[in-house]
Amino acid sequence: MNPRNGLNFSGGPGALPESVLREVQQAIIEVPEVGLSVLGISHRSDWFAAVVTELENNIRSLLGLGDDYHVLLLQGGATQQYTMVPMSLLLPGGAPADYLDTGYWSAKVLPEARRQGPIRVVWSGQDNGFRRLPVDEELQFATTAPYLHYVSNETVEGLQFHRMLGSDEVVRVCDMSSDFLSRPIEANRFGLIYAHAQKNVGPAGVTVVVVRDELIKNAPEDLPGFLDYRSHARAHSNFNTPPVFAIYVVLLVTRWLMQEIGGLNAMDALNRTKAALLYDVLDSSESFYQGRAAVADRSLMNVAFNLSNTALEQRFIAEAEAAGFSGLKGHRAIGGLRASLYNAVTLEAVEKLASFMADFRHRQQR
Incomplete structure (x- = not known):
């Protein structure tokens, strides 16, 4: 594959x-x-x-x-x-x-x-x-x-x-x-x-x-x-x-x-784990990554976020694609960035994305 x-x-x-x-x-x-x-x-x-x-x-x-x-x-x-x-x-x-x-x-x-x-x-x-x-x-x-x-x-x-x-x-x-x-x-x-x-x-x-x-x-x-x-x-x-x-x-x-x-309860638990992992990256980034949605209404399926400017977002997308990540560009209606965590996205894949995002932030803040 x-x-x-x-x-x-x-x-x-x-x-x-x-x-x-x-x-x-x-x-x-x-x-x-x-x-x-x-x-x-x-x-x-x-x-x-x-x-x-x-x-x-x-x-x-x-x-x-x-x-x-x-x-x-x-x-x-x-x-x-x-x-x-x-x-x-x-x-x-x-x-x-x-x-x-x-x-x-x-x-x-x-x-x-x-x-x-x-x-x-x-x-x-x-x-x-x-x-x-x-x-x-x-x-x-x-x-x-x-x-x-x-x-x-x-x-x-x-x-x-x-x-x-x-x-x-x-x-x-x-x-x-x-x-x-x-x-x-x-x-x-x-x-x-x-x-x-x-x-x-x-x-x-x-x-x-x-x-x-x-x-x-x-x-x-x-x-x-x-x-x-x-x-x-x-x-x-x-x-x-x-x-x-x-x-x-x-x-x-x-x-x-x-x-x-093992059914929808197991699927829900896995989806919550994936979403929590990625939202933690946003919340611990000292506003480097800016979540778009109100915390109480955050989606478990679609994590929408922004960086401080469009140029930095474009750099993020380019480096993410070079690292093998696909589909992180935000919707054309609002721009920005978005990671969709649908059922088939594995926890391992989300862990890799979280690691990439942490590394990208550290490199930009040197």
């Missing part, structure tokens, strides 16, 4: 586990039980039907969900969900849905939702530059809202909710694209969760949607088939030609989570 694969701190697509990459390598040549490359296996084959069934069951098992939830493997990324959610859940002439505006990706959701019906922005972090998340006292949710929508982890700004929002009286809808299956959650208290795969659970091309059955039963009857959750539920994610390869890789990642990692 290319050693750079082990030092991939990209914000997305993110790293994949080495054992999964080895299985994928074999499957591209030949899936042993089929005798064909995974890239050429029919989406109508019995083998692929078994892949989908196992993956649905694995995700239910990891999240502790029963058969009253559908697990859908869709296309269009999280971006398509920005539209599908309000198309399905906003009621004509009804009360507005509640939305939170907590960062770059939350802001992307709002205009798409407004195209479908009324929404209300309960809180926005624009005035503080999206450097913190709201405390409970700042949030006044409407009990009449058809649903509450929020993003659990903002990858660009490095912000993450470490609590569940809202009440069980109103349907929770959450974009968990960048922290899905990274920690245990009370999934049965959400009406709908969506997550594109290319952070923690697989390659680009597939989006996981977990939706309560009763929630989609009352969706409008005139929805286009491709944008109707019921179409995909009835077809077990085979309504149209699905991304067979991407779905297969997600299956392998869920097996890795269950069999090698």
Whole structure:
């Protein structure tokens, strides 16, 4: 394997586990039980039907969900969900849905939702530059809202909710694209969760949607088939030609989570250790490294930080790349630096990055 694969701190697509990459390598040549490359296996084959069934069951098992939830493997990324959610859940002439505006990706959701019906922005972090998340006292949710929508982890700004929002009286809808299956959650208290795969659970091309059955039963009857959750539920994610390869890789990642990692509690403990190690480098640097997010809202997935000037940041990136580290440049929207610590990023890789950062600081401060 290319050693750079082990030092991939990209914000997305993110790293994949080495054992999964080895299985994928074999499957591209030949899936042993089929005798064909995974890239050429029919989406109508019995083998692929078994892949989908196992993956649905694995995700239910990891999240502790029963058969009253559908697990859908869709296309269009999280971006398509920005539209599908309000198309399905906003009621004509009804009360507005509640939305939170907590960062770059939350802001992307709002205009798409407004195209479908009324929404209300309960809180926005624009005035503080999206450097913190709201405390409970700042949030006044409407009990009449058809649903509450929020993003659990903002990858660009490095912000993450470490609590569940809202009440069980109103349907929770959450974009968990960048922290899905990274920690245990009370999934049965959400009406709908969506997550594109290319952070923690697989390659680009597939989006996981977990939706309560009763929630989609009352969706409008005139929805286009491709944008109707019921179409995909009835077809077990085979309504149209699905991304067979991407779905297969997600299956392998869920097996890795269950069999090698030991479930979401173990994954969470490892992710917390990785994040603590890197945040300690920031906090002990005497402001050489400047964390972007408020301490209480720091993301376990994305560590966003700055140096004192752009020239020094560019030097950091150049030296990091020469040392074999990949993906440390901040998002184009805000610049700076960012280390993404998704599930497949190993503790060893984070230790190497922490050591590099300490060494870089000492060399610059001589």
